[in-house]
Amino acid sequence: MTPPTSSAITLHINGEKRTLPVDHRTTLLDALREKLDLTGTKKGCDQGQCGACTVLLDGRRTVSCLQLAVAAEGREITTIEGMAEGDRLHPVQQAFLDLDGYQCGYCTPGQICSAVAVIEEHAAGWPSAVTDDVRPEAGPPPLTPEEIRERMSGNLCRCGAYVSIVEAVARAAAGRTTAESAGHPTVEAAGRTAVEAAGRATAAKAGEAAA
Amino acid sequence: MREFGYRRVLDVSGAVALLDADPDARFLGGGTNLVDLMKTGVERPARLVDIRELPLDRIESAPDGGLRIGATVTNSDLAAHPEVRRRYPALAQAVLAGASGQLRNMATVGGNLLQRTRCGYFADVTKPCNKRVPGSGCPAIGGDHRNHAILGASDHCVATHPSDMGVALTAFDAVVSYETAAGPGELPLTDLYLPVGDTPHRETALPPGALITGVTLPPAPVAAHSRYRKVRERASYAFAIGSVAAALDVRDGVVRDARLAFGAVASRPWRATRAEALLAGAPADAATFAAAADAELAAARPLPDNAYKGTLMRNLVVAVLTELAKEAGR
Numbered sequence: 001m002t003p004p005t006s007s008a009i010t011l012h013i014n015g016e017k018r019t020l021p022v023d024h025r026t027t028l029l030d031a032l033r034e035k036l037d038l039t040g041t042k043k044g045c046d047q048g049q050c051g052a053c054t055v056l057l058d059g060r061r062t063v064s065c066l067q068l069a070v071a072a073e074g075r076e077i078t079t080i081e082g083m084a085e086g087d088r089l090h091p092v093q094q095a096f097l098d099l100d101g102y103q104c105g106y107c108t109p110g111q112i113c114s115a116v117a118v119i120e121e122h123a124a125g126w127p128s129a130v131t132d133d134v135r136p137e138a139g140p141p142p143l144t145p146e147e148i149r150e151r152m153s154g155n156l157c158r159c160g161a162y163v164s165i166v167e168a169v170a171r172a173a174a175g176r177t178t179a180e181s182a183g184h185p186t187v188e189a190a191g192r193t194a195v196e197a198a199g200r201a202t203a204a205k206a207g208e209a210a211a
Numbered sequence: 212m213r214e215f216g217y218r219r220v221l222d223v224s225g226a227v228a229l230l231d232a233d234p235d236a237r238f239l240g241g242g243t244n245l246v247d248l249m250k251t252g253v254e255r256p257a258r259l260v261d262i263r264e265l266p267l268d269r270i271e272s273a274p275d276g277g278l279r280i281g282a283t284v285t286n287s288d289l290a291a292h293p294e295v296r297r298r299y300p301a302l303a304q305a306v307l308a309g310a311s312g313q314l315r316n317m318a319t320v321g322g323n324l325l326q327r328t329r330c331g332y333f334a335d336v337t338k339p340c341n342k343r344v345p346g347s348g349c350p351a352i353g354g355d356h357r358n359h360a361i362l363g364a365s366d367h368c369v370a371t372h373p374s375d376m377g378v379a380l381t382a383f384d385a386v387v388s389y390e391t392a393a394g395p396g397e398l399p400l401t402d403l404y405l406p407v408g409d410t411p412h413r414e415t416a417l418p419p420g421a422l423i424t425g426v427t428l429p430p431a432p433v434a435a436h437s438r439y440r441k442v443r444e445r446a447s448y449a450f451a452i453g454s455v456a457a458a459l460d461v462r463d464g465v466v467r468d469a470r471l472a473f474g475a476v477a478s479r480p481w482r483a484t485r486a487e488a489l490l491a492g493a494p495a496d497a498a499t500f501a502a503a504a505d506a507e508l509a510a511a512r513p514l515p516d517n518a519y520k521g522t523l524m525r526n527l528v529v530a531v532l533t534e535l536a537k538e539a540g541r
Contacts, residue, residue, distance in 0.1 A: 003216025003258050024217045024259070027246070047247055048314060060287070060316040066246045067317070070217050071239065071261050118312065126291045129307040129447065134300050136293040153447035154311020 009073040013038065014082030022069045029053045031069035032079060040080040040109045044156070051155035054110035055079045061117035063154075080109035083116065092116050092172040101168035103159030111155045115169045118151045119143075122173065143173050212249050216258040220265065223390050223424060229260045230420035231392035238262050238422060240283060241317035243310070244326040252336045253327070253343060263319075267424055270295070276430030282321030282423045286310070286376065289320060299428060301437035301456045305379035305474075308441040311448050321423035324377055324387065324403065325415065328370035328478075329450055331355060341367045342411040352514065358452050361511040361520045363477040368411030369514065371475050372404065373450050375441060378474035380426060381482050382456040383434050389421040396421070404479030411478070433460040433468040436539060440531050441474070442523060451475035453523045457531045461495040461539035471503070471528065476511075476520055483507040486528070495536040497529055504528035 010019045013036065020035050029046070032038040032055070041064060044052030048066040055064045056078035083090040092115045095101065102108040122143050127134040130150040131141045141147055148169045149162070157165065220226040230236050235257035239245060248254040267281035270292050278294060289295055290306040310318065332338045332350045339347035351359055351369050359369040377400070385400040396418070403415050417423070428434075437458035443449040454474035460467040469490035471483040486503035493499040504525040511521050 003218075005214035005216060007217065024215055025212045025249075046250070048243060051311065051313060054313055057316075061313045062317055063243075063313045066243050066314075068217075068239075068242060068246060068259075071219070071242065071263065114313065121287075121312065124291070126287070127296065127303065127307060129304070131307075134290075134296045134303045134307070136296050150447050151312055154313045 007070055009070055011036075011069070011072060011077060012075065013077045014079060024068065024070050026069045027065050028055070028067040028069045028072045028077070029064035032064065038079050038081055042106055042109055044107070044110075049156075050107070050110075051114060052107050052110040054113040054155065056113060056117060059117075059120070061114050078113070080113055083112065090116065091175070092119070092168070095168040095172040096165070099164050099168040099171060101161060101165045102157070103161050107155060107157045107159075111152070111157065111165055114152060114155045115165075115172065118148070118169060119173045121151070122147070143170065145170065148173075212252070213255040213257070215249075215256055217261065218258065219261040219263075223265055223267070223422060226260055226262055226265060227390050227392050227420060227422050229258070230422070233258055234419065236260055238321075240319035240322035241285065241314075243314050243318045244322065248327060248334075251334060253334060262321075262422065267321075273430070276432070278428045280320055280426045280428070282425050283319045286315035286318045286320070286323065287312070289376070290315065297435070299379065299383055299431075299434045299437065301382065301434070301439040301458060302376070302379040302428075304439035305375040305441075305454075305456060308439060308451075308454070309375040320376070320426055323374055324380075324400070324423060324426075326372075326374060329373045330359065330370040333370060342370060342414075345410070345412045355516075356514045357516045358450070358475065359514065359517055360477045361513045361517055361524075362473070362481055362508075363407060363479070363510075364512065365407045365409065365411070367409050368407050368478065370411065370478060372477065372479045373475070374480060375439070375451060375454060375474060377480040378454055378472045379437075379439055379456040380428070381480035382437070382458060382470040382472035383428050383431050386427045386429070387423055388425045388427065389417055389423050391418050391421045393418070395424075400426070400480070401482050407478045414478075431458070431470070433458045433470060436460060436535060437470070438531055438535055440527060442527060453520055453527055455524070455527045455531050457528070457535060459490075459495070459532060459535035459539060461536050464495055466490045466493050466495050466499070469503075469532075471507075471532075473507075473524060476524060483528075485509075490532075495532075495539070497533060500529045500532040500536075501525065503532075 006023045042052040044050035046065045048063045053064040125140045128150045148166045237256040239259040239261045267283040269281045271279040286306045290303045296303045332340045360371050387398050439456045441451045441454040456472045458470040473481040486507040489503045
């Protein structure tokens with residue numbers, strides 16, 4: 001018997017529930033842009049190679065072009081539209097603004113979603129491919145420009161704004177955005193993001209294994 | 212893309228029953244490779260069985276010093292795990308050397324082992340490819356084969372296996388567990404991938420409909436002194452053109468134990484058993500390391516445009532083993 005090829009699904013996006021019918025072939029990216037009017041998430045390569053479509057899924061950065069919408073049901077989705085709190089930009093958004101972390105802006109939503117997660121992954125102690133000693137005893141590596149470049153390598157910028165992007169990520173990570181002095185929340189203060197929850201989940205798993 | 216049915220499963224027996232009933236169904240893990248191949252028409256499943264919520268997402272530490280890694284553990288969780296980083300650092304390094312942060316969050320261990328080659332002819336349904344359409348020919352042999360296999364290939368296919376993770380797992384004697392409707396089974400990772408021969412479309416020794424449930428790493432003290440090094444055409448986020456996973460135990464200047472595996476040179480992660488045999492008991496110096504590399508690469512059959520890989524791999528082996536020997540001397 002031929003199985004049904006579409007379903008009615010409920011997605012949890014930026015704290016809201018949205019119910020919609022989807023053909024199973026629909027990616028999360030296309031569902032966001034074409035069905036839910038959330039066009040902040042951008043389509044670049046549509047092959048998982050450019051990072052423009054990056055969103056957070058259960059707090060973890062994900063390329064939404066390779067994520068089927070039907071398989072995202074029941075998971076917490078955070079898009080660029082969900083980063084600010086009202087008119088208060090997320091510290092990473094503010095850092096990109098303050099330091100000109102873009103030129104045309106097309107890759108920027110993906111860059112920012114990725115950067116938010118990079119800062120949390122680093123805070124959770126995750127090593128990277130340029131971390132010299134990955135053993136836990138070596139401790140977490142400092143978030144140097146080299147570490148930021150490696151961790152952000154899944155986000156391409158065809159304008160080549162990388163120098164400012166690296167600076168913006170570094171500043172947001174250090175909690176030293178210009179916004180901070182204007183009374184806006186730092187990355188740490190805005191830390192009740194789903195991203196941290198992912199970090200805790202990892203730590204919990206690590207705890208289980210060590211036990 | 213062909214239309215398809217979708218089912219999310221919560222238990223392993225339900226998952227394998229669905230595949231058993233429908234040979235046109237595929238398991239969906241992170242989807243980073245499968246969804247991409249469905250978009251290009253290389254894969255055309257009638258049904259996807261989503262296994263992401265199976266209870267296979269744990270890494271368990273065995274008291275004997277080994278690890279049991281569930282099949283749906285993500286690459287990110289594997290590389291971040293303290294016991295992986297402590298006991299098998301080359302495995303963490305290999306995983307971190309692959310793909311991007313976003314893809315590592317999605318991709319799973321089982322899917323990584325079963326991912327398909329990135330040969331451009333395989334990915335292009337307008338081109339012949341013996342792996343995709345048996346008997347249609349291999350355009351890579353007379354065409355673009357700069358990044359194709361130099362070891363274990365055949366006149367029918369010269370594609371490489373793209374995994375970094377698999378190279379480290381191969382070096383550390385990983386064993387793959389699977390489940391079928393008829394019951395469970397196990398395969399050493401070195402036996403998971405079939406020789407290419409004249410059947411490059413038959414890639415693994417898994418029974419039809421089998422679900423990889425996990426990977427077991429036996430205890431290996433030597434693995435605590437290990438390293439993965441990957442050479443690629445840009446600094447990050449690219450497939451390897453050659454890679455090495457190595458572990459070395461040196462005492463009094465003599466190699467006590469060595470593990471060595473190569474990536475991006477064959478249709479599977481390549482365990483360098485000839486090199487390992489030569490290393491054991493030999494002086495831990497550059498001459499030994501070069502001789503070991505040469506012994507392994509003697510069987511290489513490069514094509515005109517990938518002969519560089521022989522030199523690359525030789526230099527890579529010497530460099531990585533020299534580093535490990537230096538660390539052992541400290």
